Amino acid sequence: MHCMTPVLLVAMLFGNAARAQNAAAPSDQTLVQHIITEQIDAFRRDDAMTAFSLAAPHIKAMFGDASHFLAMVRQAYPLVYRPRAFIFGSSTISHGLLIQKVQLMGENGDEALALYQMEKEADGSWHIAGCSLIESKSQEI
DSSP states (O other): OOOOOHHHHHHHHHHHHHHHHHBOOHHHHHHHHHHHHHHHHHHHTTOHHHHHHTBOHHHHHHHOSHHHHHHHHHHHOHHHHSOSEEEEEEEEEETTEEEEEEEEEOTTSOEEEEEEEEEEOTTSOEEEEEEEEEEESSOOO
């Protein structure tokens, strides 16, 4: 029989509690993945209004209207604008935001790991507060 010291046991328990606090609830992760999919689908249709409606209030304020937002995404985020495919990875909570990993694959073979920053509003709805891309050829998610 293997016996742990009390200090090691306490450290393991607190470590597991800290990881659990940083994990996204499965229901939140499902909602967030639906919102990201909805926005990517809107980009694919050039539906600026729908894509813009899924952005967080500070993003909307920054761009002012849907057409400016769509133009920025088309120019700065071509893999987000027109991915050939995408796969959801893990998510975590960091600094009050849910961070959702998404592996994006482009038409020309480009790949990137997208880190979507998701913000929960006072009414309980989720909005996209930002997206950071890490270019890769093969990135584990």
